[in-house]
Amino acid sequence: MTKNISPAGFLNIPVPRDLDIKKAISDLRKEKNVIILAHYYQTGEIQDIADFVGDSLALAQWASKTTADVIVLCGVHFMGETAKILCPEKRVFVPDLNAGCSLADSCPADEFEKFIKAHPGHIVISYVNTTAAVKALTDVVVTSTNARQIVESFPPETPIIFGPDRNLGNYINSITGRNMALWDGACHVHEQFSLEKIIKLKKEYPNALLLAHPECKSVILKLADHIGSTASLLKFATNSGNKEFIVATESGILHEMQKKSPDKTFIPAPPNDSTCACNECNFMRLNTMEKLYNCLKYEMPEIFVDEEIRKKAVRPIERMLEISAKLNL
Numbered sequence: 001m002t003k004n005i006s007p008a009g010f011l012n013i014p015v016p017r018d019l020d021i022k023k024a025i026s027d028l029r030k031e032k033n034v035i036i037l038a039h040y041y042q043t044g045e046i047q048d049i050a051d052f053v054g055d056s057l058a059l060a061q062w063a064s065k066t067t068a069d070v071i072v073l074c075g076v077h078f079m080g081e082t083a084k085i086l087c088p089e090k091r092v093f094v095p096d097l098n099a100g101c102s103l104a105d106s107c108p109a110d111e112f113e114k115f116i117k118a119h120p121g122h123i124v125i126s127y128v129n130t131t132a133a134v135k136a137l138t139d140v141v142v143t144s145t146n147a148r149q150i151v152e153s154f155p156p157e158t159p160i161i162f163g164p165d166r167n168l169g170n171y172i173n174s175i176t177g178r179n180m181a182l183w184d185g186a187c188h189v190h191e192q193f194s195l196e197k198i199i200k201l202k203k204e205y206p207n208a209l210l211l212a213h214p215e216c217k218s219v220i221l222k223l224a225d226h227i228g229s230t231a232s233l234l235k236f237a238t239n240s241g242n243k244e245f246i247v248a249t250e251s252g253i254l255h256e257m258q259k260k261s262p263d264k265t266f267i268p269a270p271p272n273d274s275t276c277a278c279n280e281c282n283f284m285r286l287n288t289m290e291k292l293y294n295c296l297k298y299e300m301p302e303i304f305v306d307e308e309i310r311k312k313a314v315r316p317i318e319r320m321l322e323i324s325a326k327l328n329l
């Protein structure tokens, strides 16, 4: 049935107006033994219908242990690739294959390979926000949850290349005293937060704590009361006795923060050059309930990874999962 539908045509398939879309998604999920994994940066309604919501590390951990036949990854392309690399026997889908990532795009594999060759004898540590081809050039993959611990698992004198996020790399250098060679990449969402506007917000909400993701620029991190992965920011906000927070990461996380702490106020940190008060990843927001429904119904668009690349890329991801399990992360 799917053979005659092109990926571009797939995105335009209308969903019947009178369809109870939540029920239809749940029915299809059961019928086809599908697990729906959603990143914290997805829309609230996708997070609510998912079987599991988490950050990149948690999504990889769930993908590696699921017994479902099919994984639908409501996130961006590299997350679907990571799931496929870990579970080659399963079919993996992302509702909109155009959901890319500016950070992954900032590190083309051929250029990264030249950078590695220019730094002989270095261990290569790559953030999970990379293509399968970059992971295949990597010794250990990290996420923002475990980057510090994985870097510190190597003796201090070990020469290390860290890519692709320069802000995260700078932050890890600053807290570990390392001098890793950094790839010059960045995420367009986290680079955009305005220091000026955040300072203005802090004056408006003097009791608010600033929570920031380490992909933000160092000027923002210097001002932050807590720096961490999306999961860490969520945990901090949930456990804190404070009632107001300014959140400098993709604004999708505010949905789960508000759900866990309905009595607290969460204010999205504003970007530099936008009239919008919050900061959304346009790639993450390409996935919609309608596309998720069509993805389950028509079983497309599917993620494929070249087997040679997959065999090389799986080792650094498994290494990350092993270290994370040992460290209880």
Ligand code: SF4
Residues within 6 Å of the ligand: 041, 076, 100, 101, 102, 103, 104, 129, 187, 188, 189, 190, 250, 281, 282, 283, 284
């Ligand atoms: S928020 Fe940034 S790092 Fe995350 S998917 Fe979007 S572009 Fe990539």
